[in-house]
Amino acid sequence: MREIEFDVVVKAVKDMIMHCGTDLPQDTYDALETAMENEKSPVSKEVIRQILENANIAKDEKRPLCQDTGLAVFFVNVGEEVRINGGLLRDAINKGTAQGYEEGYLRASTCEPFSRANLKDTVGYNLPAIIHFDIVAGDKIDIEYAAKGGGSENVSRARVFPPAAGKDGIVAYVKEVISDAGGNPCPPITVGVGIGGTFEKACISSKHALFRNLETKNPDPEMAELEERMLTEINNLGIGAMGMGGTKTALAVHIESNPCHIASLPVSVNVQCHSSRHTHITI
């Protein structure tokens, strides 16, 4: 059984968070650059230029890319042959999150649902983190992290369709969600689509789909084709960067598909803003 020190995890998580707060991942930066080149609207082109200039300033001066530094969302694959020495893995991830947000001058955005009281002085700075654990083979821990902003989360939706809805029904639904969202989620967006599974499995899959590198293609040719079809339909909406009108509303559509019940076809659409701050490490 391999042992990993509690503090090693804390430090790794803290470093990921501080880096992601100020340094836009290269795949996101490159996708935005391509979008700017291809955008037909001069207003949207200028918006994307500002987004890229913002990324350069944030990286050079170590300033947060956006004032919404998100809730910390993790997907953690824990090897069966590894254990944490000195504490619980969940506690290490939360501790690293609090340290990263506070020391990185990132905003603490977690609050009580009704009183809206900020949890920074009670539960911890920007805590609790949202953590999805899975158990896998091996003696390593793989941690995927994304800072998830509120504006794009607010337009996300899920629905369980009857199986007859099929691909056409799902494409129409995705288009409807993005059309209703307009400029609110800060386009050019990435769209995560979870298909199949159960209600909650579709939602979690749509979130995880947003962690995928923007330069990758879906390994399943059927899903890759469906992603292309959705992307075209979304860009035909004309929403453009920040909703100002244009040809580049989305940078990519990522699908994660799962087997589902014979009676249902669950679909979840999770939207990510242009500041797609995601990274991963293996310990």
Place this chain on the structure above:
Amino acid sequence: MATYTLTTPLTSEDTKKLVAGDTVLLNGTIYTARDAAHKKLVDLIEAGEELPFDLEGSIIYFVGPTPPKPGDPIGSAGPTTSYRMDTYSPTMLKNGSKGMIGKGNRNQAVKDACVEYDGIYFGATGGAGALLGKQIRSAEVIAYPELGPEAVRKITVENFPVTVVNDTKGNDLYQMGREQYEVKS
């Protein structure tokens, strides 16, 4: 689409010349407020009590900044989504405010209030918090410090870049832009 440089407080003369799609570089004092602060401000107006700042000609920026790094007046400070302020904005405009800075669609009541009271809804680039924060020269919490990032701040801006989304004629850049680039299937 023209580019203007304007200094607050704004007058009806300033706002009436602006058209959806114009770029404006804003200078001078503006005030920050999100939903929680708007609720408190509108409650004061309705109770006939004094506000923590003069609304006449004011611009309200919908923002909850990150904490400032040592030596900086403010942290990253891009706009938050505006529809959450739709309930309150018409009252603010009716009582003298001339503009708002945010991102995303407004409802018809806000657009109508822009026409009736010569108000402008400006869009700033969401997610450009580092770039926009750098155009803020000073910041001071003047009300509701208990709201943390949502407190009301008096900030001084220099050439703060915004785009006119809703103008005093009832035009809406989001609607116009989308109609121009939509590909009908």
